[in-house]
Amino acid sequence: MSIKISRILHAGYLFESDGTQIVFDPIFENPFSHNCYAFPCVEFDAEQIRSLRPQAVFISHYHDDHCSLDSLDFLDRNTPIYIYCLFEELLAMIRELGFANVNALAIDVPVQVGPFEVIPRQALDAEVDSLFQIKASGLNVLNVVDSWIDPTTLSELVQNGPWDMVLWPFQTMREVEVLAPSRALHATGKLPYEWSEQLKSLNPRYVVPSSCQFNFEIWSWYNRAFFPVTYRTFQLEVKAVLPNTEIVRLDPSVTVILDANSLVCAEPLPWVRIVSGPVVDYLYDGDLKAPPTAEIATRFPALTTDEAEQVLNYCRSGLLQRYREIALSIETYFHKPRHWCLSIYSHTGEVTRFHYHLNATGIELTEGANEPLAWLTEVPSFKLYSALMNGETLSSIYIRINDVVFTPEIEAEIQEVDVVEDPLIRCLYNGVFGGYQTAQLKRLKQRSKLVEKRPMRS
Numbered sequence: 001m002s003i004k005i006s007r008i009l010h011a012g013y014l015f016e017s018d019g020t021q022i023v024f025d026p027i028f029e030n031p032f033s034h035n036c037y038a039f040p041c042v043e044f045d046a047e048q049i050r051s052l053r054p055q056a057v058f059i060s061h062y063h064d065d066h067c068s069l070d071s072l073d074f075l076d077r078n079t080p081i082y083i084y085c086l087f088e089e090l091l092a093m094i095r096e097l098g099f100a101n102v103n104a105l106a107i108d109v110p111v112q113v114g115p116f117e118v119i120p121r122q123a124l125d126a127e128v129d130s131l132f133q134i135k136a137s138g139l140n141v142l143n144v145v146d147s148w149i150d151p152t153t154l155s156e157l158v159q160n161g162p163w164d165m166v167l168w169p170f171q172t173m174r175e176v177e178v179l180a181p182s183r184a185l186h187a188t189g190k191l192p193y194e195w196s197e198q199l200k201s202l203n204p205r206y207v208v209p210s211s212c213q214f215n216f217e218i219w220s221w222y223n224r225a226f227f228p229v230t231y232r233t234f235q236l237e238v239k240a241v242l243p244n245t246e247i248v249r250l251d252p253s254v255t256v257i258l259d260a261n262s263l264v265c266a267e268p269l270p271w272v273r274i275v276s277g278p279v280v281d282y283l284y285d286g287d288l289k290a291p292p293t294a295e296i297a298t299r300f301p302a303l304t305t306d307e308a309e310q311v312l313n314y315c316r317s318g319l320l321q322r323y324r325e326i327a328l329s330i331e332t333y334f335h336k337p338r339h340w341c342l343s344i345y346s347h348t349g350e351v352t353r354f355h356y357h358l359n360a361t362g363i364e365l366t367e368g369a370n371e372p373l374a375w376l377t378e379v380p381s382f383k384l385y386s387a388l389m390n391g392e393t394l395s396s397i398y399i400r401i402n403d404v405v406f407t408p409e410i411e412a413e414i415q416e417v418d419v420v421e422d423p424l425i426r427c428l429y430n431g432v433f434g435g436y437q438t439a440q441l442k443r444l445k446q447r448s449k450l451v452e453k454r455p456m457r458s
Helices: 046-050 088-096 151-159 193-202 231-241 293-297 305-325 381-390 408-414 423-429 435-453
Strands: 002-007 013-017 020-024 042-044 056-059 081-083 102-104 111-113 116-122 130-136 139-143 165-169 206-210 255-259 263-266 272-274 338-345 351-359 362-366 373-380
Touching: 002 139, 013 130, 020 116, 056 111, 056 116, 081 088, 088 102, 088 435, 116 151, 139 255, 151 193, 165 193, 193 231, 206 231, 293 338, 293 373, 305 338, 305 351, 305 362, 305 381, 305 423, 338 381, 338 423, 373 381, 373 408, 373 423, 381 435
Parallel strands: 020 056, 056 081, 081 102, 139 165, 165 206, 338 373
Antiparallel strands: 002 013, 002 255, 013 020, 042 272, 111 116, 116 130, 130 139, 255 263, 338 351, 351 362
8 A cells, every 4th residue: 555656846746546646736837937947957748748637636725836727728627626725716717727627625624536535734824825634545644835834733733643754845935035135134044943843743754845846047146045945954954853754855757655664766757857967956145146126137028119118107107096096004114105216127227217205195106306215116127017917926026125225214114114015016916816827817718719710731
C-alpha cells in the first residue's frame, strides 16, 4: 500500500494510489504569473499533459500562481475541479472555460476520490487560503501549500497525526519589502520561529520544502532580494528540531513512492523536463541596491500610441474616479492633506509625473508645487498598462514606493504607514477579485473563436 507523489512545479503535485490520480494546484506554464520562472528551469510537454486524465484537481486558493486558467485549459473538461474559494465568480469562470463539474470546498468537509480522502483544513487567512490533509493507503500527508497554519488548526492537526509526510512552504517571500527597498530591513535568512515549532509539533517522517519554486527574469534584482531562505538553511534548521525526520527536496518532475516503511525514488514525470542543473539554491543579498525604476522600465517593450494614451488617461481621470470610490478610514495617512507624486516611466526611461492633492474628501490633479511631497510612487508604464488591462498582479509590476527622502516631519509620519496603503496600489487592487483570471478567460475565449473560424483544409 503506497502513494506515488510527483512534483509538478511550485505548489503543484500529482498523487497516485491504486490507479487513481489527483492533482493539486496545477501549473503547467513556464513562466507563470507573468514573471515567475521555474527554479530550476523546466520545459513542459503540452501534448502529454493534454493526454492526462486525473480523477480530480484540487486548488487550495485563488491566487494566480495556484489557480491559472491557462494551466487548467490543458485538462479534459470532464475533470472534476475542487477549489477553496469564497468567491463564486471564480467558480463561474472555470465553468465558463468549459469544466462541467466545479465544486467549492468547505473546511473540514472531506472529498473522497477513489482511495483518496482529501480534507481541506483552515489556514491562518481563512478568507484566502486552505491547506490539505490527504489520506490514502493507510498514509497521512499534509500539504500546507504556501499558507500559515491557524493555531486552532495546528492543535487539530497534531491530534490527526501521526504524519507520514508534510509538504511545507519553506520560503518567507519579501513581497512587501521589495516595494520600498530603501526602507526595508534586512532579512535574517532564518525560518520563522513559529514554523520550526509547528513542524516539531507535527513530527512527520518526511518533510518536503514546498511551494515558492520559482525565480524572476534573469536581469531582475528581485532574484537576490525576494527569497531570503535557502534550501540549505531549511535543511539545517528543520533537522535541528526534527533530528529523526528526513528532509526531501523534490524538484519538478521528481517522483517518490511513499509507504509505511520507506520513501523511494521512482521514474520522473515524462512531461516535465529540467533543462538547467538540478542543484540550484537561492542567494539573498541584504545589501543589494535596487536599480532605479527608470532603468527597470527599459527592460520592457514600448507601448503602442493607443496603449500609452490609455495609461495617461487613467492617470488623468480614471485613477481619480477610482480613488474617490474607495472608502478611506479616518486613521489613514491620506486622510490628512497630502501631496502625492506618481511617476510613470516609458521603455526609454523617460518619466512623466502626475501630482495629486489627497485629503479626506478625495483627490485632485495639481501642479504639485504648493505643498511638500508626502508620498512617491514609481512604475514602468508597460507594467501599469498590464495591471490595468491584463490583471497583472502586484508582485510583478515593479512598483517602487517612497524611494526618496522627505522632510523630517513627513519622514516621522510615514514610519508607521503600510506601503500597501499606496494610492496606486489601492486603486489597482482594493476590492478587485480575479483580475488575472478574468484576463486569461477573455484571451482563451478569443483564441477559441479564432480556431473555430479557421478555414478547414480541403
